[in-house]
Amino acid sequence: MDVIDLFKQDLSFSVEAEWSKSNLVNNRDISIAVLRSFILKRHEEYAARSRKAGPGDTTLSAQAKYKEPKVLEALAASGLRAIRYAVEVDGIGEVTAVDNNEAAVEACKKNIQHNGSLASSKVVPHHADARVYMLTHPKEFDVVDLDPYGSPAAFLDSAVQCVADGGILMCSATDMAVLAGGNAEVCFSKYGSYPLRGKHCHEMALRILLACIESHAIRHKRYIVPIISVHMDFYIRVFVRIFTSASTVKSSPLKLAHVYQCTGCNSFYLQNIGRIHSKDKENIAVPNFRLTLPEVCSECGHQFVMGGPLWSYPIHDKVWAASILSDIHAMREAYPAYPKISAILSSVSEELLEAPLFVSLHNLCAILKCTTPTMVMLQCAIRNAGYQVSGSHVDPLALKTDAPMSVIWDIMRCWVKLHPVKHRPGNHPGNVILSQEPKFQAKFSRVLGASVTRKRARFMPNPEKYWGPGTKAGRNPRTFQMDNRN
Template sequence: MLFYSKLIEFRQSIKYIYFIKFTNLYRTLKMDEKNKCDLKEISEGLATIKTRGNVFYNPVQEFNRDLSISVISVFAKQFRQEKLEKAKSSEQETIDWQAGTKYEDGLYILEALSATGLRSIRYAKEIPGVKEIVANDLSAKAVEDIVNNIKCNNVEQLVTPSHSDAVILMYQHKHHQNQFDVIDLDPYGCPSIFLDSAIQAIKDGGLLLVTATDMAVLAGNSPETCYTKYGAISLRIKSCHEMALRILLQCIESHANRYGRYIVPLISLSADFYIRVFVRVYSGQYKCKFSTSKLSHVYHCTGCDSFTLQPLGILKTNEKNTNLVKFKIPTGPAVSQKCEHCGHPHHIGGPIWSAPIHSPEFVKQILQTASEKLVTIRRIQGVLNVVSEELHDVPLYYTLEKMCGTLHVETPQMIIIRSAILNAGYRVSFSHMNKTSIKTDAPTKVIWDIMRSWEKLHPASKKRLTEGSPAAEILSKTPEKEYSFTKHPKANPPSRQLGFIRFQANPLPHWGPGSRNTAMVGDQKISKSKKNQGKRKREDSPETEEKN
């Protein structure tokens, strides 16, 4: 009996083992089938990729990728011509580079955080004059997708997949023989952890593209966090998006200066939920000495939103020989303890990059050469035309609704205020970051005098001018002179006259940066956004309190 009972137990154990094996095999087959079903085909530009739900893809950033292609294409021609001139070659740029073809003297490009490989594949198919593109990602699953997408798009000769930590990979390319001509950093959140290695891995005169999506930190919601990440204090001011760009630029410059290098910004944009800068990186210990004159602290009035810049360094030129420059430390502070306009205290932010953030010549070349086949070409033309009109030597800007809100006065048409500034003999422009922006070289006192003159024509309610308020303090002073609001012929900018799409609406419902390692395709992101909308209001509602 004991023998038969043991035999039955043995047979049952064998059945159990086979049952487990069959179950595991069934689950594996079902997962493979699910993964095949989850594969989504995405077409953008000349690339078509397949991606799974756990790999990050954001369609809103097509503008980002289109613009990057346009910028690198212009840079490729410039970089080649500069190399010929440096080599003192008599050869002229006669080669008509074609996209999708490998050139041994072409660009060596790194996309450090590639995800699906879409950007690298588009670079290979749409940028003329490429030698090699390294598409790197830390995720093994992402690299699998990159390899498959490279094969599907027939760009194996141009795109090389890489499975590595981006920082380590860039440190491995810091020797001048292995450096990249172009490095593209488009991380989720803050890019600062990649900057030290990127600065060392890029060639002299190379192009560095950097994106930052942590706008809450850069725009003043968490200044202490901004300091830990970027080495600067952010402020909650109306021109916070431009200040965010300038904080990022000073952070890149700071990393570059440690290695005897410096940056020259080509284009700096704030778009959608992120900021994006395109800078060239050069080597030169002497040029690094000019960095202090390109950086400033910002004094921001807590009452009237006025701002004043205090440079970290100033330059003194010799009258007899303008090539001789002395580097001086400025005296300060640039403001008194209380604001001269409204009597309120100041916050101090920065340091920020206070030199120009665009190259007008480079922007003009992109407008002339950008491909009409790009899906977002109309947006590129609209934004870059506004950028080309910006006052490049004037940091930060005011906003019309903030100034009118401070004084509690009727808001005039933008063209009226612009005319008043132009009639007073000063320059004025929009910023691409805000449709009510006023970027001007007029002193702050002149701006408030213009607003006082406007208030005389459209008086503010006396009930709202409480004692000690910014409005009461500003309007208690008399303008030094009368200002004309007659329409000025240059008040209406060319970009508006030509009907360009200058300021963009939200591209999609429930748009945003998305979640890390979450695909921005299908209904996953949208359903989560819908679920979270109004969450705080529901939690604070009386019904919720009664339930609790």
Template sequence: MLSGRGIRAQSLLSRALFPFFAGLFGRVSSILPFKAAPIMTDKTAPQVREGQATITFPSAEEVFYNPVQEYNRDLSVAVIRLYVKQLLAKDPTKAGKVNVMEALSASGLRSIRYAKEIPGLDKIVANDISKKAVETIRRNIINNGVEELVQPSHNDASMAMYLKRKPEDRFQIIDLDPYGSPTPFLDAAVQSTVDGGLLCVTCTDMAVLCGNATETCYTKYGAISLKAKSCHEIALRIVIACVESHANRYGRYIEPILSLSIDFYCRIFFRINTSQAMCKRTTSKLGHLYQCNGCETLSFQPLGQLVPNDNNGKNFKYKLVSGPPVNKHCSHCQNTHQVGGPIWIAPIHDQHFVSELLVSLDNHEYQTVERMKGMLTVAAEELPDVPLYYQQDRLCAMVKTGSGKMTVFRSALLNAGYRVSLSHANKMAIKTDAPAEFIWDMMRVWRKSNSQSDLKPGTTAFALMATTPKHEVSFETHTEANPDSRKLQLKRFQVNPERNWGPKSRASAGNFDDSEKRRQNQGKKRKQDPADPVAMELAEPRVDPKQIKTVKDQL
């Protein structure tokens, strides 16, 4: 039996070694087997209600729900509802044959909402690779009373779709809403959708698509992304080109009916069809993007072109194009160019479908309906044949002058006979078919009438202002300068819904708490520098060998 002195010495040893073993356990706990906590009863389990669905989670630690994504789900319900309505009106024999695959279902919330809010569906497969997630899906299906419509599936997402590649087994609608990039699932999805079917795709890796990691973007999507003010629309067009590439390998092609950049992700809806002849037209729908490193002027180089082969315009020749569309140095500021793409340069919306979708919103209740109306109205106003846009305040910054009202610059473009629209992806966007020569003449005239400050030689602004304007520019207010979406003050852009909103952490199969692991990784790179005093504070506590020796001597 230890004496009082021995007990005190043992206590000192425990306190000295505790940080060491705590840090060691924290490092290896992620690979140690752990027993999952028992599933809580329905009375104590956390619940989420969205739309007409109520979702129950096993425990508070396993709630994978992002309220910001409610807009995504509301929009998906509205689009699929209209698509099914149009499908059954066009082909009544489809009644009872409209099946849906949600390949990455997680809690089953989306599938259950589809079952309860979209009439005309025959079967919905809610698939997930996690066995625990499938148990949650099964429980939520029963709790919501949709057992006849929703079928849980435990399988790899791609394999679940590959098993349905036969024409008679394909899905009418496939929904891909992954954590990150959807590219691992696209090959299976384009093969498992019926002709005329609907493919719904979400991408949450916007940092990659918007130019922060160009090499990663190429490995995932087969295109080079650029850091540009129109990067969010570039992201949409990269994803569309990627899906088209996957479809073309099997003699299929896509028609984007609605493409939206929303908050931290993009959501795109495609029709999938089969036609070798239409696949040949893909090169005329894709192009490389040239952006000046100085004034950021945009130019496009299509990969191919269609040339009519007869008078009726039904037959075409497929030809290569001459290029590039720019000189070695920019004709406006003498800087070099960056090259990105290939991206989709054809329309990204079906304007008729978007208009009908707007009308359909009045007949149904959605929590985010006001924002849906605002964003869809802007999408309907966008020029369909003009890829990308300029940002008004950035144009003014290029010539070192203050920015005026948006209607002033829109009036100048309209008065010159050009078309102009907003963009749903950027509230300061100027999407126009005016050539870059006129845009910079407009900015030269604007600066001369609003700023008299001197410009430093050798700068981009100095080079731009050195050229004399060749076009007549009138800033007189045009009757169409203020579009309907601005006149009606529709809610077009997201107000921060909560603190630290954005993409949540990846869902886990169990209720393992990784907060300790994240704490240890905080400042991981700085910890490697022993000369950095801040790094030493961030480093894990170390046991002093002298302290251990002293305790041993006491024992």
């Protein structure tokens, strides 16, 4: 807990003072929580491998000794995060802090000296271009942390090659205007996907980043397994494990999908890029059939736009989420941003994994111009219709569900019958939707499990007015500004 950053002191910042504003350290805290969980997992996997091998096994993999995970912080700046990893995470190996700015590397060296023997013995500063460094150290690091100011796209190809088998890539993106649909051309050029505007845009941003990492990984016969993918404050961060398997790579098209979204009512439908085809008792991934959607939206009659491709498989691993959550509960004093990361991980651990993207209660009611039912009422109606439903950590008004859009709209039609809206002339989407009769009678009565019963916060308010990203760090370390994600 005694990490000191000299340059923060020069600027009259102290790490302790920053920690008192817990929202400033969310990113580092969640990374440390994932790292602790990863080290436990590595121990478990090593023990399982040893048990399986048995005492008489003389193969190299069976005889390999357990090694503490090596960490690379690829864009380290003054090295504060690398030092925190070394000082705070038990069982961690060497932490290499790479930066391409000579002054930043000098700053990192001084910070290491001033943070005790543990930092000095574990953190190794290095002046290099992160891309070249990662390319020249293939599969060498168990953990690679990429936290650029902006897009990580330029670093992904070398990063996926640098992670050891079963290792973890931690990757942030702060170019949310691009990823969330504000600049679709730039998103396509950087990430190879078209984003779509909508309430689910931040989850779509996570899925575009995951699809992009996967597309880089499969070029090197590797694939990703997401552990946790979060949207926090004004950026996204994903934690994925990377494995090598030429046969698994072949099924990558099954994990990617295009999204068709109605321009009138925002109904959306996913179409996987690939499908399974069984041939000679073998399942192979082949191009999917053409889209089965009608030419225009069957709810409101408007055209569809196509976005993606995006990652359509689960974006979290619930077992990991639960393990990380129990770790941060047990060590809450060790996490300055405990309230925030605990809220996010609680929400993450409850998310429905089989339902990519979500509908927004706000959006449904805005289209129909009707009074708003409570989240619990709508969740009950979806459950009563025989489908699963959950919230999402990215939006308090999100409904993630496996119910088709037609069922959601029928539930809303039933709601409007109970709470009539004023008739408005015209052919806008709400009128067209309400002109159709629902195909079943929705029940809004309470069912068990539809509401959040545990009194634990899922969303935290912003810490101050005009909360948002800081300015980009300058070239001179004396002018380094704390970006809000430190």
